[in-house]
Every structure is written in structure tokens, then in C-alpha cells.
Amino acid sequence: AIATFEQLLGRADVPPDLRKRLQSWVVALQELQPQGFTGEALPRARTLIEAGQRRNRFPADQLGLVHFVVASSLLHRYVDAQAATTQALGEAYYLLGVAEAYISRTSWIAETPFFLEVAIRLDPPSPMAAQAYDLLNAYILPSYTGSSGVHLPQEVQEYLEGLRRLRQGS
Numbered sequence: 674a675i676a677t678f679e680q681l682l683g684r685a686d687v688p689p690d691l692r693k694r695l696q697s698w699v700v701a702l703q704e705l706q707p708q709g710f711t712g713e714a715l716p717r718a719r720t721l722i723e724a725g726q727r728r729n730r731f732p733a734d735q736l737g738l739v740h741f742v743v744a745s746s747l748l749h750r751y752v753d754a755q756a757a758t759t760q761a762l763g764e765a766y767y768l769l770g771v772a773e774a775y776i777s778r779t780s781w782i783a784e785t786p787f788f789l790e791v792a793i794r795l796d797p798p799s800p801m802a803a804q805a806y807d808l809l810n811a812y813i814l815p816s817y818t819g820s821s822g823v824h825l826p827q828e829v830q831e832y833l834e835g836l837r838r839l840r841q842g843s
Contacts, residue, residue, distance in 0.1 A: 675702050694735050697728060701739035714751035715761060718744040718768050725775060738776065745772040763796035767805045774812060785812050790836065797839050806840055809833070 678695045681687055721744035725737030748769045752762065770788035777783050792805040810833060817825045
């Protein structure tokens with residue numbers, strides 16, 4: 674990936690914004706590549722996501738993309754291993770939802786809601802599930818807003834309400 678990005682950086686026709694992203698990604702890959710897997714998956718993924726968030730200048734920025742992709746890869750392997758407690762799996766799915774919210778550029782086939790729902794269902798009373806529910810709402814609601822306000826379809830309202838009740842134990 675580094676060689677490909679550097680090849681693109683050598684082109685004169687690369688727009689300035691893309692050039693800035695490519696430079697950030699090359700630096701991130703160079704920083705992360707020699708580290709490999711260091712430490713436990715959840716703390717490492719948390720650190721990577723926080724580093725990606727710090728790199729981004731605004732929520733939709735892509736300067737931190739490499740960190741989110743590496744965190745997602747690490748978390749997918751962690752979840753696949755299924756050698757964790759329910760609470761730890763809930764956190765892993767929450768972190769997958771956070772990472773995917775930064776990675777995905779479309780809501781057409783988004784994995785973010787799935788990951789966040791799984792986090793809520795795995796450990797409903799946990800603080801992590803509360804964060805997952807808040808992020809899920811923040812992720813879904815803008816899809817149904819416009820100049821005339823929020824028009825949330827009944828099935829989406831019921832879906833969110835069902836998860837809210839599950840969180841509250843009713």
C-alpha cells in the first residue's frame with residue numbers, strides 16, 4: 674500500500690486534498706507497520722481508534738483512515754476467536770461500530786448499525802451498550818432528516834425503541 678500511495682503522490686494531477694490524505698496514510702502505515710500486534714486486542718483497538726480520531730480534522734475527514742482500518746482488522750480477528758467474555762465481545766462490537774462509522778463512506782450497505790446493535794444485545798445494561806445506543810441513534814437519525822424536520826419511519830422508531838427497552842430491562 675505504501676508503494677502505491679507513494680506512486681500516486683508522485684503524480685502532478687493529484688488534487689491537494691487527496692495529496693494530504695495520501696501523505697497522512699503513508700505516515701500512518703510507516704508508523705504502524707513495524708509494530709505489528711502489540712498487547713491485547715481491545716486496548717490496542719481503542720488506542721488505534723483514538724489516534725485516528727485525533728488525526729481527523731472533522732468527523733468525515735479521512736486522515737485517520739489507516740488507524741480505523743487496522744483497528745477494525747484487529748477487532749474482527751478478536752471477535753472471530755470467540756475467546757472473550759460477553760462484556761468484552763460487547764465492547765469489541767461497539768468499537769467495530771465506531772471504526773466502521775469512520776471507514777464507511779455510504780449508508781447504502783452500512784455495517785455500523787449491525788455492530789452497534791450486537792454490542793447492545795450482548796450486554797444491555799453496560800455503559801458500553803449505552804454508548805452504542807447513543808451512537809446508533811446519532812448514526813441513524815440524520816438519514817431521516819431534511820428541511821421539513823425528522824420523519825422517522827414507524828419500523829425504525831420501533832427498532833430503536835426495542836433496543837432502548839432492552840437496555841433499560843423492560
